[in-house]
Amino acid sequence: MRTENIHLVYFSATYTTRKVMRQIAAQIEGRKTEYDITRSAPGAEVTMDDGDLLVVGMPVYSGRIPASALPALRKFRGNGTPAVVVCVYGNRDYDDALLELTDVVGENGFRVAAAAAFVAQHSIFPQVGTNRPDEEDIRRIAAFVRQFRRKIDSAADSASLQEVVPPGGRPYKTPGKVPLRPTGGRKCTGCGVCVERCPVQAIPAGRPRQTDPQKCIACGRCIVVCPARARRFGGLLYKIVRRKFVKAYSVRKEPDIYV
Numbered sequence: 516m517r518t519e520n521i522h523l524v525y526f527s528a529t530y531t532t533r534k535v536m537r538q539i540a541a542q543i544e545g546r547k548t549e550y551d552i553t554r555s556a557p558g559a560e561v562t563m564d565d566g567d568l569l570v571v572g573m574p575v576y577s578g579r580i581p582a583s584a585l586p587a588l589r590k591f592r593g594n595g596t597p598a599v600v601v602c603v604y605g606n607r608d609y610d611d612a613l614l615e616l617t618d619v620v621g622e623n624g625f626r627v628a629a630a631a632a633f634v635a636q637h638s639i640f641p642q643v644g645t646n647r648p649d650e651e652d653i654r655r656i657a658a659f660v661r662q663f664r665r666k667i668d669s670a671a672d673s674a675s676l677q678e679v680v681p682p683g684g685r686p687y688k689t690p691g692k693v694p695l696r697p698t699g700g701r702k703c704t705g706c707g708v709c710v711e712r713c714p715v716q717a718i719p720a721g722r723p724r725q726t727d728p729q730k731c732i733a734c735g736r737c738i739v740v741c742p743a744r745a746r747r748f749g750g751l752l753y754k755i756v757r758r759k760f761v762k763a764y765s766v767r768k769e770p771d772i773y774v
């Protein structure tokens with residue numbers, strides 16, 4: 516079957532999921548439309564049909580997909596339309612996230628023909644998965660694209676596409692609340708870039724050194740966008756958790772592909 520309109524939908528706070536999605540996009544032929552749902556959802560539902568292919572990318576947050584991304588993700592509706600789902604995780608585990616993403620996309624009218632979990636630098640503990648995706652990951656991404664293209668191209672129609680069921684359990688694991696919040700330090704110039712780019716409006720406009728602990732999802736966006744490098748995770752708790760985390764999860768993991 517032909518899929519000439521490629522719709523790339525992703526949530527990406529620190530841009531590694533976006534990097535994976537753009538690598539995928541670079542390997543697929545067709546007319547591409549990118550929807551970055553990190554800070555906002557499309558105003559109206561986006562309905563897909565014949566000739567369309569949905570490719571969705573989500574980071575893994577506590578073994579799940581980010582809860583704050585779900586309302587926007589649910590705006591994309593299919594009509595038996597083929598879809599490919601991708602999770603990007605920080606070298607610990609993707610637990611139930613890929614299954615959850617497959618389920619959500621399936622419930623919205625898509626047939627999930629392929630799924631993959633790729634590794635990227637951990638956005639809270641950058642000493643884990645440092646500089647990934649790397650050259651080897653990019654080769655694996657290209658191989659994944661070749662595999663799902665072959666599968667979709669050789670299917671007579673979407674009804675005959677075999678759907679994938681990635682690993683994971685139902686009910687999905689309950690995500691633990693991450694007790695870490697980035698804050699601004701003395702280098703903060705009050706420019707407001709973090710206030711504007713925070714996906715959940717957790718940084719008060721007049722007081723950008725602070726973070727609203729009720730709203731913050733610890734995504735790390737404010738750290739990577741700060742031009743003065745003034746924001747960071749800090750404090751004793753962070754240092755203790757980081758030491759344990761780096762010790763436990765530094766052995767390199769490789770991507771998993773389900774086609």
Ligand SMILES: Cc1cc2nc3c(=O)[nH]c(=O)nc-3n(C[C@H](O)[C@H](O)[C@H](O)COP(=O)(O)O)c2cc1C
Pocket residue numbers: 526527528529530531532533574575576577578579603604605606607608609634635636637638639693732733734735
């Ligand atoms: C709140 C939070 C929870 C996370 N939970 C996990 C996890 O359960 N397993 C894992 O391997 N990585 C986890 N990570 C790391 C991210 O999945 C990883 O860094 C991802 O590449 C971030 O994507 P982004 O750059 O597109 O925001 C977590 C990151 C954050 C911010």
